[in-house]
Amino acid sequence: MIQLPNAVKAYFSASNEERLDSLMAAFDEDAYVFDDNREFRGIEAIRHWCESDILGARVRFEVTDATEQDGTYAVIASIDGDFDKTNLPSPFLLKHTFKLSAGKIQELHIALPSFGKR
Structure with a gap:
């Protein structure tokens, strides 16, 4: 697995530790998130x-895979937390695709992984 940039590592660790200020510090002021x-x-x-969606649901991430291509980081993480898991697979995996600017998250896209391609 590749070494992730500090902002990406901070996104996952601050979420897991419920540290909102540290989580927000990982994002650029003009960042964009696409989720669900x-x-x-x-x-x-x-x-x-x-x-609401991360800390409120006590979401916990476990990174299972990560790749980098042309400065874009794709991270597959197993997700758990206090949310409705009806009809979700176990483990429940989501792909987080990060684009950074000046060391901060500029864009984050969250989607189901397509394992045939990254």
Whole structure:
């Protein structure tokens, strides 16, 4: 597995440790997040998303794979937490695709992994 940039590592560790300020510090002020067919633009919208969807659901990530191509980092993580797991596979895996700017997360796309391609 590749070495992940500090902002990507901070996203997962701060989420797991429920440290909102550290989580937000990983994002650029003008960042963009796409999660579950929803878009969040700017730090305040992302803060609300983090509070409700990550910290509010006590989401825990375990990174299982990571790749880098042309400065884009694709991370597969096993997800657990206090959310409805009805009809979800076990383990429940999501692909997080990060684009960085000046060492901070500029874009984050979260989707089901397609294991035939990255």
